[in-house]
Amino acid sequence: MASKHTIATRHAQGIRARFASRFLRSLLRLRRRSNRFGGSQSNDEGIGKRIRTDRIKIAAYASMARAVGPRRTWSRALLFKLRNRARIHGVSRKRCLVSEKKRVTRNKVVVAISREPSRADTLRKLVPGGDSMDTCVLLEETAHYIKCLATQVTVMQSIADRLLL
Amino acid sequence: MESEYFFNAGVPPQALLFEQTSTSSSMPIWQSHSSPMEMQDNCSAHLLFNSTWEKSTGHGPHLESTLSSMVSSPGVANCNVSGESFMELIGKLGNIGNRNNPGEISPHSQPMLAASYFTTANNSANTSCYTTPLSSPPKLNMPAMDQFSKEHLNIPSLGKPMGLNSSVAEFTADPGFAERAAKFSCFGSRSFNGRISQLGLNNAEMAKGCNPMMGNGKLPRVASSPLLKAPESQKRDRSSPLQDRSDLTNSQESSVSEQIPSEEAGVKASNELNSRKRKALSRGKTKESASNPPVNATKDAETDENSNAKRIKPNEGEENEIDPVKAEEPKGSGDDSQNKANSKPPEPPKDYIHVRARRGQATDSHSLAERVRREKISERMKLLQDLVPGCNKVTGKALMLDEIINYVQSLQRQVEFLSMKLASVNTRLDFNMDTLISKDMFQSSQPLPHPMFPSDSSASAAIFGHQQQPNPPLHSNISDMDPLDTAGLCRNLNTQLPPLDGFTQNTHQYPTFCEDDLQTIVQMGFGQNPSLETFPPQNFQGKERETEIKLRTSLRTYESSCS
Numbered sequence: 001m002a003s004k005h006t007i008a009t010r011h012a013q014g015i016r017a018r019f020a021s022r023f024l025r026s027l028l029r030l031r032r033r034s035n036r037f038g039g040s041q042s043n044d045e046g047i048g049k050r051i052r053t054d055r056i057k058i059a060a061y062a063s064m065a066r067a068v069g070p071r072r073t074w075s076r077a078l079l080f081k082l083r084n085r086a087r088i089h090g091v092s093r094k095r096c097l098v099s100e101k102k103r104v105t106r107n108k109v110v111v112a113i114s115r116e117p118s119r120a121d122t123l124r125k126l127v128p129g130g131d132s133m134d135t136c137v138l139l140e141e142t143a144h145y146i147k148c149l150a151t152q153v154t155v156m157q158s159i160a161d162r163l164l165l
Numbered sequence: 166m167e168s169e170y171f172f173n174a175g176v177p178p179q180a181l182l183f184e185q186t187s188t189s190s191s192m193p194i195w196q197s198h199s200s201p202m203e204m205q206d207n208c209s210a211h212l213l214f215n216s217t218w219e220k221s222t223g224h225g226p227h228l229e230s231t232l233s234s235m236v237s238s239p240g241v242a243n244c245n246v247s248g249e250s251f252m253e254l255i256g257k258l259g260n261i262g263n264r265n266n267p268g269e270i271s272p273h274s275q276p277m278l279a280a281s282y283f284t285t286a287n288n289s290a291n292t293s294c295y296t297t298p299l300s301s302p303p304k305l306n307m308p309a310m311d312q313f314s315k316e317h318l319n320i321p322s323l324g325k326p327m328g329l330n331s332s333v334a335e336f337t338a339d340p341g342f343a344e345r346a347a348k349f350s351c352f353g354s355r356s357f358n359g360r361i362s363q364l365g366l367n368n369a370e371m372a373k374g375c376n377p378m379m380g381n382g383k384l385p386r387v388a389s390s391p392l393l394k395a396p397e398s399q400k401r402d403r404s405s406p407l408q409d410r411s412d413l414t415n416s417q418e419s420s421v422s423e424q425i426p427s428e429e430a431g432v433k434a435s436n437e438l439n440s441r442k443r444k445a446l447s448r449g450k451t452k453e454s455a456s457n458p459p460v461n462a463t464k465d466a467e468t469d470e471n472s473n474a475k476r477i478k479p480n481e482g483e484e485n486e487i488d489p490v491k492a493e494e495p496k497g498s499g500d501d502s503q504n505k506a507n508s509k510p511p512e513p514p515k516d517y518i519h520v521r522a523r524r525g526q527a528t529d530s531h532s533l534a535e536r537v538r539r540e541k542i543s544e545r546m547k548l549l550q551d552l553v554p555g556c557n558k559v560t561g562k563a564l565m566l567d568e569i570i571n572y573v574q575s576l577q578r579q580v581e582f583l584s585m586k587l588a589s590v591n592t593r594l595d596f597n598m599d600t601l602i603s604k605d606m607f608q609s610s611q612p613l614p615h616p617m618f619p620s621d622s623s624a625s626a627a628i629f630g631h632q633q634q635p636n637p638p639l640h641s642n643i644s645d646m647d648p649l650d651t652a653g654l655c656r657n658l659n660t661q662l663p664p665l666d667g668f669t670q671n672t673h674q675y676p677t678f679c680e681d682d683l684q685t686i687v688q689m690g691f692g693q694n695p696s697l698e699t700f701p702p703q704n705f706q707g708k709e710r711e712t713e714i715k716l717r718t719s720l721r722t723y724e725s726s727c728s
Contacts (some may be wrong), residue, residue, distance in 0.1 A: 056584035139545035150577040156583040
C-alpha cells in the first residue's frame with residue numbers, strides 16, 4: 001500500500017512538473033504576445049481579459065494533455081481537438097459555430113428518439129473524448145482525468161499565488 | 166533371440182508347432198479365429214513365423230522385437246483384434262501406397278514402399294528386390310501369396326512406430342489397439358506424405374541446380390514438429406536396415422529411378438538423407454535397444470507412457486471417439502479427418518475469461534458477459550471513490566456518478582477561474598511577472614519532488630490549520646459550489662478565520678484569494694448574486710490583509726529554507 005502510494009505520488013509529481021514547466025512556458029509566450037499587442041488590448045479591458053482567460057485556459061489544458069501524452073484517451077481527444085482548433089482557428093470561426101449548432105440539433109433529435117441522457121452521458125460530455133467510450137472505459141478515463149485536473153488546479157493555484165505575492 | 170520369442174509366445178512349443186503347421190495355411194486360420202486367446206496364439210505364431218524367416222537371413226531383428234513387443238505386451242488386451250480389422254488395415258495401407266504411387270514419389274516413402282511391395286509381391290520377386298533394403302528383406306523369400314505378403318507388409322509398418330516410438334506402446338493397453346495402431350500407421354504414413362511432398366519439392370529444386378543442403382535443412386524442421394513424430398520414428402526405423410547397406414540402397418534407388426521417371430533427381434537427396442538417417446540412427450538405436458527385449462517392452466512402454474502421456478492422450482481421446490466409425494470408413498475421408506484430429510491437440514486451448522455462474526445465476530454467454538461488465542464497472546467505481554472526495558459516504562452508483570460529475574465540473578471551473586486569475590495577474594502585476602516566472606521555471610525544471618505545490622500548501626496549512634484530508638460532511642456542501650459563485654466565495658471567506666478547521670482540498674484555494682482579485686471579479690460582474698453588493702467589503706478585507714501578510718511571510722520563509 002505504501003509503495004503503491006509512493007509510486008502514484010511520484011508519477012503524479014512527474015506529471016505535475018511536466019505540466020508546470022509547459023504551462024509556465026506557454027504563459028510566458030502569451031505574455032510576450034500580449035506585450036507585443038499591448039496598446040490595443042488596453043483599450044477594451046473586459047474583452048481583452050476574457051480572451052486572455054480563454055487563452056490561458058486552453059494553454060493549461062493543452063499543457064496538461066501534452067504532459068500526460070497520448071497514452072490516455074482523454075488526452076488524445078484533447079490534443080486532437082486542440083490541433084483541429086489550431087487549424088480551423090485562422091480560417092473561420094463562423095462555420096464552426098454553425099456546424100456546432102447543427103450538431104446540437106441533430107443530437108437533440110437523436111436523443112429524443114432514443115432516451116433521455118443519463119448521468120453517464122453528462123459525464124461523457126465533461127470528459128474529453130468521452131463520446132466514443134463505453135461505460136467501463138469512461139470511468140477509467142474519468143479517474144485519470146480527475147487526477148490530472150486536480151494536479152492542474154494545484155499547480156495553477158500555486159503559480160497564481162506566486163504571481164500575486 | 167529365439168528364447169525371447171518363445172518367452173513372448175507364452176507357449177513356445179505350441180507356437181512353434183503352429184508356425185510349422187501354418188506355413189502353408191496360416192491365413193485361413195488367422196481369419197477364422199475370433200477368440201482372444203487363439204488370437205494371441207495366432208499373433209505369436211505369426212511373429213514366430215516372421216522371426217524364423219528373418220532369423221534365417223539375419224536381418225531386421227529390431228522389427229521382430231517391435232513386433233513381439235507389440236503382440237506380447239497387449240497380448241490379453243488385444244482380444245478384440247480381429248482378422249477383419251487387420252485386413253482393413255492392410256487394405257488401407259495398400260490404398261495409401263497405391264495412392265502415393267502416381268503422385269510425388271520418393272524412395273523414402275514408406276507407403277510407396279508398401280505399395281510397391283504390395284504390387285510387386287503379387288507380380289514377381291524381381292521387382293520387389295528394390296524394396297528389400299528399406300523394409301525387412303527376408304519377406305521377399307516368402308511365398309508370393311497375396312494376403313501373406315500383405316500381412317508381412319502390414320505388420321512391420323504397424324510395428325515400426327510402435328516399437329521405436331515407445332510412447333505409442335501406450336496404445337497397446339487399449340482395447341481398440343489394432344484399429345488405433347492402424348490409424349497411427351496410416352497417420353504416420355499420411356503425414357509422411359506431407360514430408361514427401363516437401364522432399365519432392367527439394368528434388369525439383371535440386372534438379373534445377375539449387376543447393377542440395379536445402380533438403381537437409383528442411384527435413385529436421387518438419388520432423389521436429391510434434392505431429393510428425395510418428396513419421397520420424399518410421400524413418401528411424403527404416404534407417405537401421407539402411408545402415409548396413411546404404412550403398413545398396415543407392416544402387417537400388419537408381420534402379421528405382423529407372424522404374425519411376427520422376428525419381429532421377431531424388432538420388433542425390435536420398436544420399437543426403439542417408440547421411441541424416443545415420444545420424445538419427447544413433448538415437449533410434451538406443452530406443453531400439455531399450456525395446457529390444459520384448460519382456461521389458463511393456464515396462465518401457467509404461468515408463469515412457471508417463472513422459473509421453475501428454476502427447477498421446479489427445480490422440481487417444483480423439484481416436485476413441487472416432488474409432489468405431491473409423492474402422493468402416495472409406496480411407497480418404499477417414500484419413501483426412503484423422504489428420505485434422507491429430508493436428509488439433511497440440512494447440513493450446515483458447516484463452517478466455519473464466520466466469521463462474523453462482524447458484525441461481527444465468528449461464529448463457531450474454532448474461533455472463535454482462536456480469537463481467539458490471540464487475541468491471543464496480544471496480545472502476547471503487548477506484549473513483551478513492552479519488553473523488555466525499556464519495557465514500559455515498560451509496561449507489563447513480564449518486565456516486567453525480568458526485569463524480571460535480572467534482573469534475575468543479576475542477577473544470579476551478580481551472581477556468583484560475584486561468585482568469587492568471588490573466589488578471591498578467592495585466593496587473595506585469596512588473597514582477599518575469600522574475601517570478603523565471604523563478605518558477607527554475608524551480609519546476611529542477612527534478613525536485615516538490616517543485617511548487619508544497620509551498621502554498623504548507624503556507625495555507627500553516628496559516629489556517631488547513632486540513633488536506635477531505636472532510637466529507639463539509640465537502641458535500643461545498644463540492645457542488647461553483648468557484649465563480651462569488652456569494653459562496655464570500656461566505657467562505659467570511660468563515661475563514663484562522664483557527665477554522667475542516668477545509669477540504671476543494672476549498673483550500675479560497676483563502677489565498679487576494680482582495681484585488683475579488684474586486685476584479687465584482688467589477689467584471691461575475692457575481693450574479695445581488696447579496697454581494699450589500700455585502701460590506703471591509704468585513705473581510707481586514708482579515709484578508711493579515712492573511713496576505715502571513716502568507717507572504719510564510720512563503721518567504723519557505724523559499725529561503727528551500728534555497
